[in-house]
Amino acid sequence: MTLEMLIGASVFAATLRLAAPIALAALGGVTTERSGVTNIALEGSMLVGCFFGVVAADRAHNVWIGLAIAILAGVLLAGLHAYAAIALRADQIVSGMALNILALGLTTYLDYQMYGTTGTPADLPVLPDVQLGFLKGVPYVGDAIGSQNLMVWTMGVLVVLLQLSLFRTVAGLRLRAVGEHPRAAETVGIDVRRIRYAAVLASGALAALGGAYLSLGVAHSFTDGMTGGRGFIGLAAMIFGRWTPVGALAASLIFGYGNALSTSLQGASIGDVKVPVQLLGTLPYILTILAVAGFVGRSRPPAADGLPYETEGHA
Amino acid sequence: MTQQQQPATTGPGTTIPAPSVRQLTFQWAGGPAIPVLSVVIALLLGAVFVLLSGNDPVAAYAALVQGAFGTPYDLTETLVAAIPLVLTGLAVAIAFRTGLFNIGAQGQLLVGALAAGWAGAQFASWPGIVLMPTVIVFGVAGGAFYGGIVGFLKAVRGVNEVITTIMLNYTIVFVMHWLLQAGPMSAPNALGTPASTPIGAGARLPVIIPNELVLFSRLHAGIILAALAVVVFWFVLWRTPLGYRLRAVGLGAHAAAQAGIDPARHMVLVMAIAGGFAGLGGMIEVSGIFGRVYDGFSSSYGFDAIAVALLGKNSPLGIVFAALLFGAFVHGGAYMQSHAGISSNLVAIIQAFVLFVIAAEALVRSLTRRRGARKPVEAIA
Numbered sequence: 001m002t003l004e005m006l007i008g009a010s011v012f013a014a015t016l017r018l019a020a021p022i023a024l025a026a027l028g029g030v031t032t033e034r035s036g037v038t039n040i041a042l043e044g045s046m047l048v049g050c051f052f053g054v055v056a057a058d059r060a061h062n063v064w065i066g067l068a069i070a071i072l073a074g075v076l077l078a079g080l081h082a083y084a085a086i087a088l089r090a091d092q093i094v095s096g097m098a099l100n101i102l103a104l105g106l107t108t109y110l111d112y113q114m115y116g117t118t119g120t121p122a123d124l125p126v127l128p129d130v131q132l133g134f135l136k137g138v139p140y141v142g143d144a145i146g147s148q149n150l151m152v153w154t155m156g157v158l159v160v161l162l163q164l165s166l167f168r169t170v171a172g173l174r175l176r177a178v179g180e181h182p183r184a185a186e187t188v189g190i191d192v193r194r195i196r197y198a199a200v201l202a203s204g205a206l207a208a209l210g211g212a213y214l215s216l217g218v219a220h221s222f223t224d225g226m227t228g229g230r231g232f233i234g235l236a237a238m239i240f241g242r243w244t245p246v247g248a249l250a251a252s253l254i255f256g257y258g259n260a261l262s263t264s265l266q267g268a269s270i271g272d273v274k275v276p277v278q279l280l281g282t283l284p285y286i287l288t289i290l291a292v293a294g295f296v297g298r299s300r301p302p303a304a305d306g307l308p309y310e311t312e313g314h315a
Numbered sequence: 316m317t318q319q320q321q322p323a324t325t326g327p328g329t330t331i332p333a334p335s336v337r338q339l340t341f342q343w344a345g346g347p348a349i350p351v352l353s354v355v356i357a358l359l360l361g362a363v364f365v366l367l368s369g370n371d372p373v374a375a376y377a378a379l380v381q382g383a384f385g386t387p388y389d390l391t392e393t394l395v396a397a398i399p400l401v402l403t404g405l406a407v408a409i410a411f412r413t414g415l416f417n418i419g420a421q422g423q424l425l426v427g428a429l430a431a432g433w434a435g436a437q438f439a440s441w442p443g444i445v446l447m448p449t450v451i452v453f454g455v456a457g458g459a460f461y462g463g464i465v466g467f468l469k470a471v472r473g474v475n476e477v478i479t480t481i482m483l484n485y486t487i488v489f490v491m492h493w494l495l496q497a498g499p500m501s502a503p504n505a506l507g508t509p510a511s512t513p514i515g516a517g518a519r520l521p522v523i524i525p526n527e528l529v530l531f532s533r534l535h536a537g538i539i540l541a542a543l544a545v546v547v548f549w550f551v552l553w554r555t556p557l558g559y560r561l562r563a564v565g566l567g568a569h570a571a572a573q574a575g576i577d578p579a580r581h582m583v584l585v586m587a588i589a590g591g592f593a594g595l596g597g598m599i600e601v602s603g604i605f606g607r608v609y610d611g612f613s614s615s616y617g618f619d620a621i622a623v624a625l626l627g628k629n630s631p632l633g634i635v636f637a638a639l640l641f642g643a644f645v646h647g648g649a650y651m652q653s654h655a656g657i658s659s660n661l662v663a664i665i666q667a668f669v670l671f672v673i674a675a676e677a678l679v680r681s682l683t684r685r686r687g688a689r690k691p692v693e694a695i696a
Binding site: 040080084088090091093094095097098099100101102104105106108109110112113229232233235236239274276278279280281282284285286288289292293294301 | 368369370416418468472474475477478479481482483485486488489490492493496497498618621622625652657658660661662663664666667668669670671673674675676
């Protein structure tokens with residue numbers, strides 16, 4: 001095992017690459033849960049983003065149309081969840097679970113019907129990397145961030161924007177009020193349902209961005225179930241990051257780093273003992289459990305998170 | 316969770332009227348109308364979907380039914396597919412009955428499979444009469460341990476069980492990768508998939524259908540274990556003081572606490588029992604089908620289980636029916652793909668619709684025009 005394997009520039013670059021989709025899903029999680037709606041269908045929104053992004057980019061021969069359709073698909077799936085959770089006051093976990101299964105079944109079904117066993121086309125237009133020429137030759141930094149995908153930078157911008165709007169704007173205050181105490185929020189004239197709809201739809205868009213990044217930015221193809229639970233890791237990052245955008249990013253970076261290590265440490269050994277790289281994969285989940293249980297800080301959800309809200313007078 | 320110790324003036328069971336036979340058999344709030352309607356709606360939505368994707372829904376469903384029940388062999392395969400669904404369905408349902416949402420049946424099943432697979436290989440030389448019970452105990456204990464963690468964290472630290480179970484489901488996947496790829500359970504094999512050492516002959520559940528009856532049937536004695544588990548589920552919940560207390564906690568933790576029932580303790584207990592059911596399911600898959608543990612051998616039983624439990628309204632018989640239905644989907648789906656050219660994933664889409672319709676129960680109720688009879692979704696809250 002060498003230091004390069006632990007903190008090399010390539011490990012740093014990989015950390016960012018692996019953290020970005022998780023962070024985007026986590027931002028979605030922060031948005032929806034801050035408004036009081038649990039949305040475990042982020043995994044599903046991500047997956048339909050992956051698939052429909054590829055289909056649209058392929059058909060239109062244009063990656064930006066692919067990206068737009070990916071977002072639309074994620075929003076539509078989230079819309080179903082919003083309708084079930086807000087209008088029908090359905091159980092949010094069951095609805096989210098149903099939509100995750102739907103997303104997996106739908107994309108796998110359509111993938112089979114459209115691309116059969118040959119896979120998605122090789123000439124797929126893809127999301128570009130941002131080449132920072134002026135960093136070329138700068139030691140470490142150049143290799144680490146000189147050639148990252150556009151979506152990694154987009155993610156970074158979104159973290160800042162969301163952090164500011166959530167805690168420094170009226171709209172953000174309203175969103176948080178709705179998630180903490182919807183009745184009080186309504187009493188001062190805030191439309192609880194509208195804000196919740198907006199938040200859930202936005203969460204679908206954010207998760208789908210992460211999905212589009214996976215298929216159009218990283219893999220340059222679609223494979224069945226390719227999100228592999230990243231939507232759920234995003235939820236973990238949201239929890240570990242205490243329901244704040246910056247915290248979620250930090251958590252995503254930790255999880256991404258663990259992920260990067262499990263590649264860079266492949267086959268490495270300490271003395272005679274091989275590093276059990278597979279176990280690094282458990283890191284996000286165990287850290288999250290410890291965080292929620294209060295062994296590593298204390299992570300507390302918004303007070304009205306996951307609770308259906310009935311408008312006064314609609315008993 | 317406040318605990319107020321009050322003397323129990325009435326023994327469990329004496330305060331409620333004895334349930335009728337029908338109630339005991341179904342325990343299906345409002346009867347099977349809503350679940351059946353959910354399935355019908357889901358099948359219709361699935362048909363629309365097949366139509367939209369340019370295929371013939373009638374041909375698709377005909378192939379699905381043909382594949383699931385067409386021959387005696389298919390019938391037994393449908394049963395084989397239903398067995399783990401029954402066990403994981405029970406694991407989800409008993410937790411629901413106590414007011415907990417167990418999304419972790421998947422992980423609990425895997426831990427049970429790993430524990431059973433380890434014991435079956437470790438003590439491979441033991442005679443079946445000793446080894447089989449040992450393997451069962453390991454499977455149940457493994458699942459119970461994994462489920463117990465969830466209950467413990469909920470009871471002691473107030474951690475939402477949905478979060479814990481999701482996290483533990485993924486945790487065990489990576490632990491399993493390690494155990495089977497590089498860790499102590501990995502065994503050299505030519506299978507292409509990392510796997511454990513085969514379990515001893517005495518740990519294998521025998522096939523119970525002779526070749527003269529159905530050639531090469533895989534229907535194994537695990538179906539007997541599954542049936543026993545259903546009976547245990549019913550007996551514990553409705554015929555023991557423990558079951559009474561579990562249901563009391565499920566109907567209202569505060570009220571139960573007032574009556575001297577410690578909700579925290581029962582949350583740990585019920586999650587351990589739930590994990591035990593799922594763990595038994597994992598053991599049955601290893602002992603009845605594979606004979607060893609394959610890396611990632613079961614990807615979705617635990618999630619199907621949620622649909623099974625909800626569709627079966629957390630009742631013993633309902634779970635059996637729902638598991639048979641989904642078992643038929645699973646086995647018939649493969650035939651549909653090979654013979655009608657329609658991806659077996661149509662089945663997942665239908666399952667998703669079933670779940671979604673159940674979640675949106677209010678919608679179905681308004682369709683059945685029984686708004687006055689609206690009941691709280693007791694199991695889910």
